[in-house]
Amino acid sequence: MTINCKGNLIDLSTPKVMGILNITPDSFFAESRNTTNNHFLSKAENMLNDGATFLDLGGYSTRPGAADISVDDELARVVPAVELLHNNFPEALISVDSFRSRVAEESILAGAAMVNDIAAGNLDENMMKVVAKYQVPYIMMHMRGTPQTMSGLNKYENMLQEIMFYFSEKIKAARSLGINDLIIDPGFGFSKNIAQNFEQLAKMEFFRELGLPVLAGLSRKSTIYKTLGCSPEEALNGTTVLNTIALSKGASILRVHDVKEAMEAVKLTEALKN
Template identity: 65%
Template sequence: MTINCAGTLVDLTTPKIMGILNLTPDSFYDGGKYRDKNSMIHQVNRMLFEGATFIDVGAYSSRPGADHISADEELKRIVPIVTMLKDYFPNAILSIDTFRSTVAAECIAAGAAMINDISAGNLDGHMMETIAKHKVPYIMMHMRGTPQTMKELTHYEDLLKEMMYYFSEKVAKATQLGINDLIIDPGFGFAKTIEQNFHLLKYLDYFKALKLPLLVGLSRKSTIYKTLDISPDDALNGTTVLNAIALDRGASILRVHDVNEAVQCAKLISNI
């Protein structure tokens, strides 16, 4: 359960926190919030101070129905920011939230140490080869379709079994290519209804059979705020509740907007 992030070995037997830095103007919770250099630096400094092990930087909104942007636009948004963050925080472990191999390669060259792919290679046939070439940890998420179509692709005969088959195929391909550090993300909210998300969380330990670290991203998502009939702004308490359940069922990494609360949650759960 140890991954190599640009020479830094991270032990995931103790849960770690991944802080989110969205560079997109249309993300569901914090879209447009971090548009200038000072706000980005302040937020990353805060997340690192509060205990984030990873900072996940994304420039393509993957919320349901989000606008599609070109690879050139994604590169324009993200590469200068990765370079800037590595200048200010040389020891920070930056993860890049992208499904494009060109974006992954450029960001790795700029100092990123991990790739977080919502499509596990489905949206770019060159992604896994790129990961293997650069020997960085690879987060593979479960999703059907694209962010623009996934809401229509929620029918499963058996959600857990179909997801296990999906991940087994992806792990086999990645392993064959020589990718050593793999992390599984079940993709809460991606081609899944609210009811399916709760079912997935209830049986999250089902994926322990893969014997790989598990990343969970539930932070302020609609599963929480629509169930409670509140806004994403008011969904921190619900996020913490579900994060605690995820940790109890085997999550190794929590991907969150609110690092301090997630760190506290992980510390408390580790003492049980």
């Protein structure tokens, strides 16, 4: 299973790690916030040295209840950061974490190689058209509503079946536009409560039936720290446990704040598999 990033075929038969680079002032995990260019570049360099294949750059906080910001404000955060990364690490594969087509397009023009859309096109009807235009890989996540409303939209009759139907519709729409490289993200913590997140993780191999790479975004989320009775800053060990479970159930990409520990999980689970 491969995806094409800037002419590079990335083989996902061995799971890859995506490092999270937040350029938001209110990310739920305080240590992921980047305050200066030097801090930002140092963190990116460390992630690449630790083995990250992708760097996921986001300028819009999607934690539950986060404040909405304008497209112009998001552009002002994201595009200069993409340019800074691309100029300093030209070989790095940059993912832009946005649900807005204008942010995605300007980021691609600035050097981004992938689009990570929490709404899978639901919040911007032009998003898939932009992805198709530039033929970059597209991560489609499951979410209901918006970051501001999603917490109250977690009532399902059959959650897994409804999510599978959602993805089958999104895949059909993307394919109709000629998008070749698709990745699905079940959306841990988005329109799902803690019990639903654990149910989804326990049955994550179900999503492999779609025939696409699956991304797991569990890093330091409330499912971990609320279950353990700790803080996001204390949730690294719990993150590694759940990442390991996700890998055992077929995750192709781990999206994480802590690349070194995620790479260790990948190496050990691959050694066990082999």
